[in-house]
Amino acid sequence: MSIGIDKIGFATAKYQLKMADLAAARDTDPNKYSVGLMLDSLSIAPITEDIVTLGAAAADQILTKEDKATIDMVIVATESSIDQSKAAAIFIHGLLGIQPFARSLEMKEACYSATAALNYAKLHVTAKPHSKVLVIASDIAKYGLRTSGEPTQGAGAVAMLVTSQPRILALNDDNMAQTRDVMDFWRPNYSNTPFVQGMFSTKQYLDCLKTTWAEYQQRYDTNLKDFAAFCFHIPYPKLASKGLNKLLDKSLPDAKREQIQQNFEASIHYSRQIGNIYTGSLYLSFLSLLENAKTLKAGDKIGFFSYGSGAVSEIFSGQLVAGFENRLEKNRQAQLEQRQTLSVADYEKIFFEEAQLDDQGNAEFDGYDTHSFTLDRIDQHQRLYKRN
Numbered sequence: 001m002s003i004g005i006d007k008i009g010f011a012t013a014k015y016q017l018k019m020a021d022l023a024a025a026r027d028t029d030p031n032k033y034s035v036g037l038m039l040d041s042l043s044i045a046p047i048t049e050d051i052v053t054l055g056a057a058a059a060d061q062i063l064t065k066e067d068k069a070t071i072d073m074v075i076v077a078t079e080s081s082i083d084q085s086k087a088a089a090i091f092i093h094g095l096l097g098i099q100p101f102a103r104s105l106e107m108k109e110a111c112y113s114a115t116a117a118l119n120y121a122k123l124h125v126t127a128k129p130h131s132k133v134l135v136i137a138s139d140i141a142k143y144g145l146r147t148s149g150e151p152t153q154g155a156g157a158v159a160m161l162v163t164s165q166p167r168i169l170a171l172n173d174d175n176m177a178q179t180r181d182v183m184d185f186w187r188p189n190y191s192n193t194p195f196v197q198g199m200f201s202t203k204q205y206l207d208c209l210k211t212t213w214a215e216y217q218q219r220y221d222t223n224l225k226d227f228a229a230f231c232f233h234i235p236y237p238k239l240a241s242k243g244l245n246k247l248l249d250k251s252l253p254d255a256k257r258e259q260i261q262q263n264f265e266a267s268i269h270y271s272r273q274i275g276n277i278y279t280g281s282l283y284l285s286f287l288s289l290l291e292n293a294k295t296l297k298a299g300d301k302i303g304f305f306s307y308g309s310g311a312v313s314e315i316f317s318g319q320l321v322a323g324f325e326n327r328l329e330k331n332r333q334a335q336l337e338q339r340q341t342l343s344v345a346d347y348e349k350i351f352f353e354e355a356q357l358d359d360q361g362n363a364e365f366d367g368y369d370t371h372s373f374t375l376d377r378i379d380q381h382q383r384l385y386k387r388n
């Protein structure tokens with residue numbers, strides 16, 4: 001029995017910041033962002049768009065009535081949680097109208113946890129082949145004004161429906177994980193933005209890739225020749241590109257090198273315009289590959305490198321299923337181009353706006369443009385959402 005991704009959806013914020021504008025405001029050479037980080041724009045979420053609204057919007061695009069009646073588990077992977085106790089998955093379960101006899105929970109390990117969620121979903125469907133599991137990776141990456149990470153912020157959610165007999169990707173049984181206790185990026189409960197040892201974090205990312213890949217190759221007796229494409233966690237595309245160079249060893253035939261390089265370009269196409277979306281970043285790279293690559297075909301083996309600071313990394317693979325191209329969105333690029341461009345002054349105001357609660361814990365918000373769901377208001381400390 002094959003198990004994997006049957007459907008995939010995506011939502012990002014309706015506002016963007018152009019890197020050229022940020023470069024001008026920060027007195028930085030624009031090439032540092034466009035060439036040095038390989039970023040052109042970032043998605044900017046207003047206060048009324050959060051991991052619940054983005055996650056619900058991503059899932060809403062792909063789910064039918066029948067899916068909602070069958071899904072028996074909803075997992076939200078995130079590191080920008082809106083509540084320390086209640087799982088975002090419960091809000092999303094309610095907003096989408098999923099049948100009540102389902103398990104809903106949230107998972108955390110920096111940018112890594114959607115990979116654990118996918119694996120848990122796979123194990124669940126293995127035990128109960130008629131089940132469907134909704135896995136959502138939803139985050140808002142916010143580093144703060146004038147920080148080293150500022151040009152790598154972003155916002156977005158990827159939703160994946162995991163089933164038996166999937167119609168996009170059949171997951172293989174070849175997961176290879178690694179854990180190492182490092183402080184490269186972390187966010188204590190008292191801080192809205194992370195603490196980052198930027199250069200150290202890039203070294204950890206690349207070293208985790210190198211060592212996990214070496215172990216993966218040895219345990220599964222494989223090498224890059226067996227793959228058509230490799231998707232990476234993308235904190236910014238330049239780092240993923242350096243990661244790819246670590247995998248491209250000299251023995252690789254030219255044609256294979258060319259294929260993997262071309263597919264890599266397709267896999268970073270959306271991230272270049274959206275920025276880091278933490279847990280969803282690897283899966284956005286997969287979506288970008290599917291929707292922008294020219295030569296992918298059924299049976300092609302796709303590799304995945306997941307990385308979450310702290311740190312946990314994992315490499316695994318899947319095989320494209322016949323007809324996968326019919327399951328994709330045709331006008332994603334047009335949607336990205338429709339985002340409203342913010343001035344740097346408006347970005348500074350909108351992205352970092354905080355709820356102004358009164359004595360009873362109530363707050364109202366300006367009417368920002370959001371996807372299919374909005375954080376309507378806070379009523380006695382309860383976040384109330386509505387469908388647009």
Ligand code: HMG
Pocket residue numbers: 029031032033035036037079109110111112148149152184185196197198199201202205233234235236239276278307308309
């Ligand atoms: P920086 O100040 O942009 O670093 O910070 P830089 O001065 O090294 O410049 C970056 C690149 O731009 C360099 O290229 C420069 O040469 C180039 P490289 O040497 O790397 O090839 N450059 C230029 N290129 C063309 N024209 C120019 C020019 N000037 C410079 N004029 C840093 C980089 C990563 C530290 C920063 O962006 C940061 O702090 N980011 C946040 C942390 C991060 O993304 N880490 C990545 C690994 S950790 C991870 O992936 C996990 C994460 O997603 C979180 C989670 O797991 O939850 C972050």
